[in-house]
Amino acid sequence: QDPSLEGMAPFFCYFIQPKYIAADLSDSGLLGRFLVEVRYDGDNTWRAMPIYALQRDATLPDWANRVFDKVSHIRILFPIDG
Numbered sequence: 001q002d003p004s005l006e007g008m009a010p011f012f013c014y015f016i017q018p019k020y021i022a023a024d025l026s027d028s029g030l031l032g033r034f035l036v037e038v039r040y041d042g043d044n045t046w047r048a049m050p051i052y053a054l055q056r057d058a059t060l061p062d063w064a065n066r067v068f069d070k071v072s073h074i075r076i077l078f079p080i081d082g
Contacts, residue, residue: 039073046075 036049052067054060 034079035077037075037077038068038071040070041072049074 037046038049039046050067052064054064
């Protein structure tokens with residue numbers, strides 16, 4: 001059996017809820033958020049996680065299986081205190 005935790009909570013499920021709101025960078029509420037950034041193939045610049053929306057109970061659109069095709073790295077920036 002595979003001992004990895006890939007796809008298991010808390011990663012992007014229930015506990016860690018990735019959001020990126022540019023205004024938060026100057027807001028005192030930043031310490032309460034986890035920021036998620038991605039790097040794309042051939043690019044060394046970290047960028048905000050792309051935002052996509054799906055409709056609840058709708059058929060998964062064709063593009064949904066390809067939105068991260070060019071993403072090479074994902075990082076989660078955990079808030080720190082002081």
